[in-house]
């Protein structure tokens with residue numbers, strides 16, 4: 330058992346530590362020497378790609394959160410309207426689908442019942458369907474027009490970590506490709522972004538090597554709480570949703586995530602002395618706004634845990650605990666800033682005596698409705 334876990338105490342930690350490799354493997358061979366993105370498996374001609382005028386990302390659970398990140402990337406770079414929807418919702422309504430609609434189905438296992446049903450429905454209605462999955466030859470792979478494999482290798486812990494990172498990297502490639510075919514990115518820009526995307530492998534490694542103690546301190550602030558609130562803006566909000574899910578899944582501590590700007594409209598009522606607020610406040614255009622939200626939490630006695638950019642000293646004034654991540658362009662922050670939240674969820678779970686690999690009531694894949 331210990332050998333299977335590669336010397337780690339559990340699969341979750343082993344898989345978190347595999348993430349630098351997942352980033353590298355997912356990117357291998359993806360950029361030609363001429364600076365063109367290479368995703369041949371897409372199964373669509375450049376003309377068909379250029380015609381795409383609407384994207385739906387459909388998925389469940391953690392994969393849905395990868396979709397939230399993809400929306401920001403596809404709309405930001407390629408300027409194609411993009412919706413993200415739980416497959417269990419998408420399949421039961423009547424979404425607007427035309428032959429120029431691209432449905433991107435994201436599924437680690439490639440066999441989630443709702444996601445498969447949504448794919449089938451979308452194809453009948455004439456959409457092009459593209460799968461992002463971790464399992465070669467899985468139903469999602471077989472039933473899509475094209476597929477990107479996330480190269481995470483087998484994921485054993487029920488709560489998804491490394492395949493999430495593989496999904497985010499794959500969706501980033503897809504967004505870059507769409508931007509390139511829509512002439513919204515030059516070859517030079519694409520090359521630079523691709524290089525920065527590749528650099529996240531080492532940046533994750535840095536977090537794994539240096540932030541263990543900070544994560545432990547943060548976990549101590551959470552472990553006896555009744556509930557925790559995750560907040561952030563933009564990419565930070567998307568990262569927060571996944572952080573809250575991870576904490577719930579493995580530690581059974583109630584958590585919810587909110588866009589920081591929405592706090593005043595409800596969640597701030599929850600805060601009393603000692604209440605843990607976990608913020609993703611990496612450097613971005615909305616950094617100052619998030620900091621002022623955190624001051625409001627602090628004033629009400631919250632324990633403020635912040636995922637912050639290395640070198641940001643301003644945050645020291647309000648944070649009770651800081652977990653550092655390297656400075657990256659905001660679009661790549663989910664790849665780095667998600668890692669401390671995975672580690673935090675696991676650490677809280679361990680402190681609460683939970684089985685992090687096999688949480689109660691959860692299944693690795695949900696193949697029945």
Ligand code: G6P
Pocket residue numbers: 389390391392435436437438439440441444487488489691692693694695
């Ligand atoms: C289950 C798993 C989650 C996963 C979700 C979607 O709930 O426990 O970790 O995110 O299914 O699974 P999929 O294989 O479609 O990504």
